[in-house]
Each structure stands twice: as C-alpha cells, then as structure tokens.
Amino acid sequence: xxxxxxxxxAYYLRALxxxxxxxxRPRIVEGFTDPVFRDWSPGFTITDLTAAGQYxxxxxxxxxxxxxxxxxxxEPTTGLLLGEVGLKRLxxxxxxxxxxxxxxxxxxxxxxxxxxxxxIIRFGFGALDLREVYYRHAPGNDASAAIAERLGxxxxxxxxxxxxxxxxx
Numbered sequence: 001x002x003x004x005x006x007x008x009x010a011y012y013l014r015a016l017x018x019x020x021x022x023x024x025r026p027r028i029v030e031g032f033t034d035p036v037f038r039d040w041s042p043g044f045t046i047t048d049l050t051a052a053g054q055y056x057x058x059x060x061x062x063x064x065x066x067x068x069x070x071x072x073x074x075e076p077t078t079g080l081l082l083g084e085v086g087l088k089r090l091x092x093x094x095x096x097x098x099x100x101x102x103x104x105x106x107x108x109x110x111x112x113x114x115x116x117x118x119x120i121i122r123f124g125f126g127a128l129d130l131r132e133v134y135y136r137h138a139p140g141n142d143a144s145a146a147i148a149e150r151l152g153x154x155x156x157x158x159x160x161x162x163x164x165x166x167x168x169x
Contacts, residue, residue, distance in 0.1 A: 001063055001064070001066050001069070002063065003015035003060070003063050003069075003071075004069075004123075004127075006071065006119055006120065006123060008073075008115055008116045008118075008119035008120075009115055009119070010076070010115065011073050011074065011075070011076065011082065011112060011115065011116055012073075012074045012075070012076040012079075013071035013072065013073060013074070013085065013116060013119065013120065014071060014072050014074055014079075015059070015060065015063070015070075015071070015072065016028075016055075016056045016059050016060075016070065016072045016081075016084065017056065017072070018052070018053050018056045018057075022079050024052075024056060024072055024081040025049045025052035025053055025056065026049065026052075027080070027081040027104055028046055028052040028055060028056070028081070029046055029047065029048060029049065029051075029052050030104060030105070031083065031102060031103070031104045031105070032044055032045070032046040032047070032052075033046070033047055034104075034105045036105065036108075037102060037105075040137070040138050040141050040144070041102065066090060066092060067088075067089075067090055068086055068087065068088040068089070068090055069086060069087045069090060069097075069120075070084060070085070070086035070087075070088075071084065071085050071086065071116070071120060072084055073085060073103070073107075073112060073116045081104065082103060082104055082107040082112055083101065083102050083103035083104055083107055083112065083113065083116075084100075084101070084102055085099070085100065085101045085113075085116045085117050085119075085120050086099070086100045086101075086120070087099060087100075087120060087124050087128075087130075087133070088100050089134075092128060092129075094131075095128075095129060095130045095131035095132065095169075096130060096131065096132050096133070096134070097124055097128075097130055097133055097134070098133070098134045098135065098136060099117055099120070099121060099133050099134070099135045101113045101116070101117050101147070108143070113143075113147050114147050114150050114151060117147060117151060118151050121133050121151065121167065125169040130169060131168065131169050132166055132167065132168050132169070133166070133167050134164065134165065134166050134167075135147075135148050135151075135153050135164075135165040135166075135167070136162040136163065136164055136165070137162065137163055138161070138162060138163070139158060139161070139162075139163055141163075144163075145163065148165040151167065152167055153165035153166060153167045154166055154167065
C-alpha cells in the first residue's frame with residue numbers, strides 16, 4: 001500500500017520524510033532523545049540523523065508490506081514534524097490494529113495526539129474496514145490514559161506491564 005495523506009483538521013498527516021525538500025530526521029532525534037519520551041518508551045534509541053533516516057526508511061517499508069501504517073503529524077503550512085501516529089500490528093484479514101502516537105516535546109499538551117489519533121482510527125474503521133483497534137501504554141502514563149478516554153476506548157485491564165484499551169467499529 002502506498003502512503004495515504006489525511007487532513008486531520010488543524011494538522012496534516014503524511015509519510016515521514018528525509019529528502020531535499022523536507023527532512024523530519026532532526027525532529028525525530030529530538031523527540032526520541034527527550035527524557036519524557038525515554039521514560040515511557042524504553043528501548044527506542046534514535047540518537048543521530050543516520051538512525052533517524054533508517055527509521056524513516058523502515059516506516060516506508062512497513063507501509064509497503066502493510067504491517068504498520070505510520071503518519072507524520074505535520075503543521076500544514078510549514079510541514080514541521082510535530083509527532084507521529086500509526087496503526088501498528090496491522091492485520092487486515094482479522095480487522096485489527098494497535099494505535100500508537102508520540103509527540104515532539106514542544107507539541108505536547110495541545111490536544112494534537114487526540115485529534116490526530118482520532119483521525120487515523122476513523123480512517124482505519126472506514127477505509128480499512130477494521131473491526132477493533134487496541135491502544136496500550138505504561139501504567140502511570142496519565143496523558144496516554146486521557147487520550148484513550150477522550151477517544152472512547154474501553155479499558156481492558158493490565159497485561160505484560162501495559163494498560164490495555166480497545167475500541168470497536
């Protein structure tokens with residue numbers, strides 16, 4: 001599947017880029033090296049432009065093999081990367097996926113995650129015929145819990161050190 005662009009109200013969702021016109025790599029490095037991100041997402045280590053470029057390439061490969069659809073959250077007039085939303089563990093046959101989101105430190109607390117995650121969930125239910133979308137986060141991550149609640153997810157307990165939520169079409 002080729003990447004699909006989505007108008008998410010005040011934000012523009014597009015493929016991650018690292019080319020001569022738009023380079024998301026510096027903002028990816030800033031996002032992934034942020035202490036708050038590292039607290040809630042251990043194991044993700046992108047500390048330089050080379051690793052960020054590999055991350056962008058990997059996301060393009062995942063679109064192509066339909067295992068994960070990932071969108072850069074972009075400011076619509078400048079294209080500035082504000083974060084990323086996605087549907088991972090995508091299973092089009094079963095009609096399921098996990099929703100994911102991260103935001104650059106200067107983009108947090110503005111409702112961006114809720115608005116953009118809501119847009120891709122609607123896309124998943126409408127365009128991809130998903131039947132259920134899951135959302136997981138670390139216990140104590142109150143911001144992620146609030147996003148799940150605002151988007152109408154139902155809490156489904158804690159397993160493997162993660163809080164589990166689901167939403168049905």
